[in-house]
Amino acid sequence: MIDLQGTNNSFTMVSLCPNETHHKREDNFFATAQFVTGVIIYPILCFPGIVGSIFTLLVLYHKDMATSTSVYLSALALSDLIKLLNDLMYFVVILLVRIDPVKGQITMSKLYPYTHYIFNVAVCITAWLTVSIALERYISVCHPAKAKDLCTIPRARAVSVSVFIVMIILTIPSALRYEAVEIHDSLTNRSCFEIRQSVFGRNQSFIVPYIWIQNSLRSIVPLVVLIFLNARIINEIRRERVKGKSLSGKTRITIMLVIVVIVFLVCITPDAVMSMFFGFGYIDETDHVKGIREITDSLLALNSAFNFVLYCSMSQQFRGTFYKIFCITFQHSKRQQHQRERGIENGRSCVLKVIVNNNQQRGLQETYV
Secondary structure (H helix, E strand, C coil): CEECCCCCCCCCCEECCCCCCCCCHHHHHHHHHHHHHHHHHHHHHHHHHHHHHHHHHHHHCCHHHCCHHHHHHHHHHHHHHHHHHHHHHHHHHHHHHHHCHHHHHHHHHHHHHHHHHHHHHHHHHHHHHHHHHHHHHHHHHHCHHHHHHHCCHHHHHHHHHHHHHHHHHHCHHHHCCEEEEEEEECCCCEEEEEEEECCCCCCHHHHHHHHHHHHHHHHHHHHHHHHHHHHHHHHHHHHHCCCCCCCCHHHHHHHHHHHHHHHHHHHHHHHHHHHHHCCCCCCCCCHHHHHHHHHHHHHHHHHHHHHHHHHHHHCHHHHHHHHHHHHHHHHHHHHHHHHHHHCHHHHHHHHHHHHHHHHHHHHHHHCCC
Protein backbone atom coordinates (compact mmCIF):
# COMPACT_ATOMS: atom_id res chain seq x y z
CA MET A 1 0.00 0.00 0.00
CA ILE A 2 1.19 3.50 -0.74
CA ASP A 3 0.34 6.25 1.71
CA LEU A 4 0.72 9.69 0.15
CA GLN A 5 1.13 12.45 2.64
CA GLY A 6 1.15 15.69 0.63
CA THR A 7 1.70 18.78 2.67
CA ASN A 8 2.85 22.26 1.82
CA ASN A 9 2.11 21.34 -1.81
CA SER A 10 5.47 19.64 -1.89
CA PHE A 11 4.64 15.98 -1.68
CA THR A 12 5.42 14.83 1.85
CA MET A 13 5.07 11.09 1.55
CA VAL A 14 5.59 7.94 3.51
CA SER A 15 5.63 4.80 1.42
CA LEU A 16 4.44 1.69 3.18
CA CYS A 17 5.20 -1.84 2.10
CA PRO A 18 2.28 -3.69 0.50
CA ASN A 19 1.44 -5.86 3.48
CA GLU A 20 0.66 -2.88 5.72
CA THR A 21 -2.81 -1.43 6.12
CA HIS A 22 -4.44 1.66 7.60
CA HIS A 23 -7.61 1.75 9.64
CA LYS A 24 -7.65 5.27 11.02
CA ARG A 25 -10.59 7.48 10.21
CA GLU A 26 -8.34 10.48 9.75
CA ASP A 27 -6.77 8.73 6.73
CA ASN A 28 -10.07 9.24 4.94
CA PHE A 29 -10.08 12.94 5.77
CA PHE A 30 -6.54 13.36 4.47
CA ALA A 31 -7.20 11.31 1.33
CA THR A 32 -10.33 13.35 0.59
CA ALA A 33 -8.57 16.65 1.23
CA GLN A 34 -5.64 15.64 -0.97
CA PHE A 35 -7.95 14.54 -3.80
CA VAL A 36 -10.08 17.71 -3.68
CA THR A 37 -7.12 20.07 -3.53
CA GLY A 38 -4.57 18.18 -5.63
CA VAL A 39 -6.81 16.90 -8.41
CA ILE A 40 -9.64 19.47 -8.53
CA ILE A 41 -8.67 22.81 -6.99
CA TYR A 42 -5.06 23.12 -8.15
CA PRO A 43 -5.68 22.72 -11.89
CA ILE A 44 -8.57 25.19 -11.65
CA LEU A 45 -6.26 27.73 -9.99
CA CYS A 46 -2.93 26.93 -11.62
CA PHE A 47 -3.71 26.94 -15.34
CA PRO A 48 -5.42 30.36 -15.47
CA GLY A 49 -3.09 31.64 -12.73
CA ILE A 50 0.04 30.77 -14.72
CA VAL A 51 -1.34 32.41 -17.86
CA GLY A 52 -2.38 35.45 -15.81
CA SER A 53 1.08 35.76 -14.23
CA ILE A 54 2.75 35.64 -17.65
CA PHE A 55 0.37 38.32 -18.96
CA THR A 56 1.07 40.40 -15.84
CA LEU A 57 4.82 40.24 -16.43
CA LEU A 58 4.43 41.24 -20.08
CA VAL A 59 2.21 44.20 -19.20
CA LEU A 60 4.24 45.46 -16.23
CA TYR A 61 7.53 45.30 -18.18
CA HIS A 62 6.06 47.55 -20.87
CA LYS A 63 7.55 51.04 -21.05
CA ASP A 64 4.16 52.61 -20.27
CA MET A 65 4.22 50.91 -16.86
CA ALA A 66 7.67 52.14 -15.79
CA THR A 67 6.99 52.93 -12.12
CA SER A 68 8.38 51.67 -8.83
CA THR A 69 5.03 50.05 -8.05
CA SER A 70 5.22 48.09 -11.31
CA VAL A 71 8.67 46.81 -10.36
CA TYR A 72 7.32 45.35 -7.12
CA LEU A 73 4.25 43.91 -8.85
CA SER A 74 6.46 42.34 -11.55
CA ALA A 75 8.60 40.65 -8.90
CA LEU A 76 5.43 39.48 -7.15
CA ALA A 77 4.08 38.05 -10.42
CA LEU A 78 7.34 36.14 -10.92
CA SER A 79 7.09 34.70 -7.42
CA ASP A 80 3.45 33.77 -8.04
CA LEU A 81 4.44 32.07 -11.29
CA ILE A 82 7.07 29.96 -9.52
CA LYS A 83 4.58 29.02 -6.81
CA LEU A 84 1.87 28.05 -9.31
CA LEU A 85 4.25 25.96 -11.42
CA ASN A 86 5.22 24.09 -8.26
CA ASP A 87 1.54 23.56 -7.39
CA LEU A 88 0.87 22.37 -10.95
CA MET A 89 3.63 19.79 -10.53
CA TYR A 90 1.83 18.60 -7.40
CA PHE A 91 -1.34 18.08 -9.45
CA VAL A 92 0.59 16.15 -12.13
CA VAL A 93 2.25 13.84 -9.59
CA ILE A 94 -0.98 13.18 -7.67
CA LEU A 95 -2.63 12.33 -11.00
CA LEU A 96 0.27 10.03 -11.87
CA VAL A 97 -0.04 8.29 -8.51
CA ARG A 98 -3.69 7.51 -9.21
CA ILE A 99 -2.88 6.21 -12.70
CA ASP A 100 0.32 4.31 -11.89
CA PRO A 101 1.00 4.14 -8.12
CA VAL A 102 4.50 2.70 -8.50
CA LYS A 103 5.77 5.33 -10.94
CA GLY A 104 3.94 8.02 -9.02
CA GLN A 105 5.59 6.93 -5.79
CA ILE A 106 9.07 7.00 -7.31
CA THR A 107 8.48 10.39 -8.94
CA MET A 108 7.08 11.87 -5.75
CA SER A 109 9.90 10.62 -3.56
CA LYS A 110 12.55 12.04 -5.89
CA LEU A 111 10.85 15.42 -6.32
CA TYR A 112 9.87 16.08 -2.75
CA PRO A 113 13.08 17.65 -1.35
CA TYR A 114 13.19 20.10 -4.28
CA THR A 115 9.52 21.01 -4.35
CA HIS A 116 9.53 21.50 -0.58
CA TYR A 117 12.34 24.01 -1.02
CA ILE A 118 10.64 25.78 -3.95
CA PHE A 119 7.44 26.08 -1.97
CA ASN A 120 9.17 27.72 0.98
CA VAL A 121 11.18 30.06 -1.25
CA ALA A 122 8.11 31.21 -3.19
CA VAL A 123 5.95 31.78 -0.10
CA CYS A 124 8.71 33.71 1.71
CA ILE A 125 9.39 35.88 -1.35
CA THR A 126 5.68 36.56 -1.85
CA ALA A 127 5.28 37.53 1.79
CA TRP A 128 8.11 40.08 1.82
CA LEU A 129 7.34 41.51 -1.60
CA THR A 130 3.81 42.12 -0.33
CA VAL A 131 5.31 43.85 2.70
CA SER A 132 7.48 45.94 0.33
CA ILE A 133 4.43 46.96 -1.70
CA ALA A 134 2.52 47.92 1.45
CA LEU A 135 5.49 49.88 2.80
CA GLU A 136 5.92 51.82 -0.44
CA ARG A 137 2.22 52.64 -0.56
CA TYR A 138 2.35 53.66 3.12
CA ILE A 139 5.14 56.12 2.32
CA SER A 140 3.29 57.42 -0.75
CA VAL A 141 0.02 57.96 1.12
CA CYS A 142 1.10 58.87 4.66
CA HIS A 143 4.42 60.62 3.89
CA PRO A 144 4.04 62.03 0.36
CA ALA A 145 6.91 64.51 0.84
CA LYS A 146 9.36 61.61 1.17
CA ALA A 147 7.86 59.52 -1.62
CA LYS A 148 9.77 61.21 -4.45
CA ASP A 149 13.12 60.28 -2.89
CA LEU A 150 12.21 56.88 -1.46
CA CYS A 151 9.78 55.41 -4.00
CA THR A 152 12.06 55.19 -7.03
CA ILE A 153 12.49 52.54 -9.70
CA PRO A 154 16.17 51.77 -8.85
CA ARG A 155 15.29 51.39 -5.17
CA ALA A 156 12.35 49.12 -6.01
CA ARG A 157 14.60 46.94 -8.17
CA ALA A 158 17.24 46.75 -5.44
CA VAL A 159 14.65 45.79 -2.81
CA SER A 160 13.03 43.16 -5.06
CA VAL A 161 16.35 41.54 -5.97
CA SER A 162 17.40 41.61 -2.31
CA VAL A 163 14.19 39.87 -1.25
CA PHE A 164 14.78 37.11 -3.81
CA ILE A 165 18.43 36.61 -2.81
CA VAL A 166 17.86 36.70 0.96
CA MET A 167 14.90 34.32 0.88
CA ILE A 168 16.65 31.88 -1.48
CA ILE A 169 19.58 31.71 0.95
CA LEU A 170 17.42 31.67 4.07
CA THR A 171 15.41 28.65 2.92
CA ILE A 172 18.38 26.51 1.82
CA PRO A 173 18.17 24.36 5.01
CA SER A 174 14.65 23.30 3.98
CA ALA A 175 16.14 21.78 0.81
CA LEU A 176 18.47 19.66 2.94
CA ARG A 177 15.90 18.60 5.48
CA TYR A 178 14.45 15.53 3.72
CA GLU A 179 15.75 12.66 1.62
CA ALA A 180 14.26 9.72 -0.26
CA VAL A 181 15.22 6.31 1.11
CA GLU A 182 14.63 3.02 -0.72
CA ILE A 183 13.34 0.26 1.54
CA HIS A 184 13.26 -3.43 0.63
CA ASP A 185 10.42 -5.58 1.93
CA SER A 186 11.73 -9.12 2.40
CA LEU A 187 8.22 -10.57 2.73
CA THR A 188 7.06 -9.42 -0.70
CA ASN A 189 10.54 -9.06 -2.25
CA ARG A 190 9.64 -5.55 -3.39
CA SER A 191 11.23 -2.17 -2.89
CA CYS A 192 9.41 0.94 -1.78
CA PHE A 193 10.43 4.51 -1.06
CA GLU A 194 10.11 6.56 2.07
CA ILE A 195 10.67 10.26 2.64
CA ARG A 196 12.63 10.69 5.83
CA GLN A 197 14.40 13.48 7.60
CA SER A 198 18.04 13.59 6.62
CA VAL A 199 20.90 13.62 9.11
CA PHE A 200 20.81 17.39 8.85
CA GLY A 201 17.04 17.41 9.38
CA ARG A 202 17.37 15.30 12.52
CA ASN A 203 19.77 17.79 14.09
CA GLN A 204 17.25 19.15 16.59
CA SER A 205 19.59 21.74 18.05
CA PHE A 206 19.58 23.49 14.67
CA ILE A 207 16.35 22.51 12.94
CA VAL A 208 13.94 23.42 15.76
CA PRO A 209 15.01 27.08 16.11
CA TYR A 210 15.45 27.32 12.35
CA ILE A 211 11.85 26.23 11.69
CA TRP A 212 10.58 28.79 14.18
CA ILE A 213 12.62 31.50 12.48
CA GLN A 214 11.49 30.45 9.00
CA ASN A 215 7.83 30.21 9.96
CA SER A 216 8.02 33.60 11.65
CA LEU A 217 9.58 35.23 8.59
CA ARG A 218 7.30 33.37 6.20
CA SER A 219 3.97 34.26 7.72
CA ILE A 220 3.82 35.55 11.29
CA VAL A 221 6.02 38.68 11.03
CA PRO A 222 4.65 39.72 7.59
CA LEU A 223 1.13 39.23 8.95
CA VAL A 224 1.70 41.65 11.84
CA VAL A 225 3.51 44.24 9.69
CA LEU A 226 0.87 44.16 6.94
CA ILE A 227 -2.00 44.58 9.38
CA PHE A 228 -0.33 47.69 10.82
CA LEU A 229 0.54 49.24 7.42
CA ASN A 230 -2.84 48.47 5.89
CA ALA A 231 -4.66 50.02 8.86
CA ARG A 232 -2.63 53.23 8.51
CA ILE A 233 -3.19 53.41 4.74
CA ILE A 234 -6.95 52.80 4.98
CA ASN A 235 -7.26 55.39 7.74
CA GLU A 236 -5.39 57.97 5.65
CA ILE A 237 -7.57 57.28 2.58
CA ARG A 238 -10.74 57.72 4.64
CA ARG A 239 -9.42 60.94 6.17
CA GLU A 240 -8.42 62.54 2.86
CA ARG A 241 -11.38 61.49 0.76
CA VAL A 242 -13.87 64.25 -0.02
CA LYS A 243 -17.46 63.05 0.25
CA GLY A 244 -19.24 62.99 -3.11
CA LYS A 245 -16.01 63.38 -5.10
CA SER A 246 -14.84 60.62 -7.43
CA LEU A 247 -11.65 58.76 -6.58
CA SER A 248 -8.40 59.94 -8.15
CA GLY A 249 -6.20 57.59 -10.18
CA LYS A 250 -3.66 57.42 -7.36
CA THR A 251 -6.33 56.54 -4.83
CA ARG A 252 -7.73 53.80 -7.07
CA ILE A 253 -4.29 52.24 -7.38
CA THR A 254 -3.83 52.50 -3.62
CA ILE A 255 -7.16 50.74 -3.04
CA MET A 256 -6.13 48.03 -5.52
CA LEU A 257 -2.88 47.45 -3.65
CA VAL A 258 -4.73 47.44 -0.32
CA ILE A 259 -6.96 44.67 -1.70
CA VAL A 260 -3.84 42.75 -2.80
CA VAL A 261 -2.59 42.94 0.79
CA ILE A 262 -5.97 41.99 2.28
CA VAL A 263 -6.25 38.92 0.04
CA PHE A 264 -2.75 37.92 1.09
CA LEU A 265 -3.65 38.38 4.76
CA VAL A 266 -6.76 36.21 4.41
CA CYS A 267 -4.83 33.47 2.61
CA ILE A 268 -1.71 33.52 4.81
CA THR A 269 -3.46 33.64 8.20
CA PRO A 270 -4.41 29.92 8.29
CA ASP A 271 -0.84 29.04 7.29
CA ALA A 272 0.48 31.30 10.05
CA VAL A 273 -1.75 29.60 12.62
CA MET A 274 -0.67 26.13 11.44
CA SER A 275 2.97 27.17 11.48
CA MET A 276 2.70 28.36 15.07
CA PHE A 277 1.16 25.13 16.37
CA PHE A 278 2.43 22.51 13.88
CA GLY A 279 5.73 23.95 12.76
CA PHE A 280 8.11 21.10 13.43
CA GLY A 281 7.70 19.03 10.29
CA TYR A 282 5.00 17.22 8.34
CA ILE A 283 6.04 13.60 8.02
CA ASP A 284 5.50 12.84 11.69
CA GLU A 285 2.24 14.78 11.93
CA THR A 286 -1.12 13.04 11.99
CA ASP A 287 -3.15 12.66 8.82
CA HIS A 288 -5.70 15.05 10.29
CA VAL A 289 -3.08 17.81 10.43
CA LYS A 290 -1.88 16.97 6.92
CA GLY A 291 -5.45 17.21 5.63
CA ILE A 292 -5.78 20.68 7.15
CA ARG A 293 -2.45 21.62 5.57
CA GLU A 294 -3.84 20.67 2.16
CA ILE A 295 -6.63 23.20 2.66
CA THR A 296 -4.39 26.00 3.96
CA ASP A 297 -1.93 25.47 1.11
CA SER A 298 -4.72 25.73 -1.45
CA LEU A 299 -5.46 29.20 -0.05
CA LEU A 300 -1.86 30.18 -0.80
CA ALA A 301 -2.36 28.98 -4.38
CA LEU A 302 -5.53 31.09 -4.59
CA ASN A 303 -3.54 34.14 -3.50
CA SER A 304 -0.99 33.54 -6.28
CA ALA A 305 -3.68 33.11 -8.94
CA PHE A 306 -5.81 36.11 -7.96
CA ASN A 307 -3.72 39.16 -8.77
CA PHE A 308 -4.11 39.32 -12.56
CA VAL A 309 -7.90 39.46 -12.26
CA LEU A 310 -7.59 42.23 -9.67
CA TYR A 311 -5.25 44.31 -11.82
CA CYS A 312 -7.52 44.03 -14.84
CA SER A 313 -10.62 44.94 -12.87
CA MET A 314 -9.21 47.95 -11.01
CA SER A 315 -6.39 49.50 -13.05
CA GLN A 316 -7.38 51.37 -16.20
CA GLN A 317 -3.75 51.76 -17.22
CA PHE A 318 -3.11 48.03 -16.80
CA ARG A 319 -6.09 47.24 -19.04
CA GLY A 320 -5.01 49.84 -21.58
CA THR A 321 -1.45 48.54 -21.73
CA PHE A 322 -2.68 44.95 -21.98
CA TYR A 323 -4.91 45.94 -24.89
CA LYS A 324 -2.06 47.85 -26.51
CA ILE A 325 0.36 44.92 -26.30
CA PHE A 326 -1.95 42.20 -27.56
CA CYS A 327 -4.05 44.15 -30.05
CA ILE A 328 -1.55 46.57 -31.62
CA THR A 329 -0.39 44.17 -34.34
CA PHE A 330 -3.91 43.42 -35.50
CA GLN A 331 -4.88 47.09 -35.37
CA HIS A 332 -1.74 48.16 -37.25
CA SER A 333 -2.32 45.75 -40.14
CA LYS A 334 -5.96 46.70 -40.31
CA ARG A 335 -5.05 50.40 -40.31
CA GLN A 336 -2.58 49.91 -43.18
CA GLN A 337 -5.20 48.15 -45.27
CA HIS A 338 -7.70 50.89 -44.53
CA GLN A 339 -5.18 53.57 -45.49
CA ARG A 340 -4.50 51.96 -48.85
CA GLU A 341 -8.20 51.90 -49.59
CA ARG A 342 -9.02 55.43 -48.56
CA GLY A 343 -5.75 57.27 -49.24
CA ILE A 344 -3.80 59.98 -47.50
CA GLU A 345 -6.80 61.68 -45.90
CA ASN A 346 -7.60 58.64 -43.84
CA GLY A 347 -3.90 58.34 -42.96
CA ARG A 348 -3.99 61.81 -41.42
CA SER A 349 -7.02 60.78 -39.40
CA CYS A 350 -5.14 57.76 -38.06
CA VAL A 351 -2.22 59.97 -37.05
CA LEU A 352 -4.59 62.17 -35.07
CA LYS A 353 -6.06 59.12 -33.37
CA VAL A 354 -2.60 57.90 -32.38
CA ILE A 355 -1.77 61.32 -30.91
CA VAL A 356 -4.99 61.34 -28.91
CA ASN A 357 -4.36 57.81 -27.65
CA ASN A 358 -0.81 58.71 -26.63
CA ASN A 359 -2.04 61.75 -24.71
CA GLN A 360 -4.64 59.65 -22.96
CA GLN A 361 -1.96 57.10 -22.07
CA ARG A 362 0.23 59.80 -20.57
CA GLY A 363 -2.69 60.97 -18.46
CA LEU A 364 -3.24 57.43 -17.20
CA GLN A 365 0.41 57.03 -16.27
CA GLU A 366 0.40 60.26 -14.31
CA THR A 367 -2.31 58.90 -12.05
CA TYR A 368 -0.82 55.41 -11.63
CA VAL A 369 1.67 56.17 -8.88
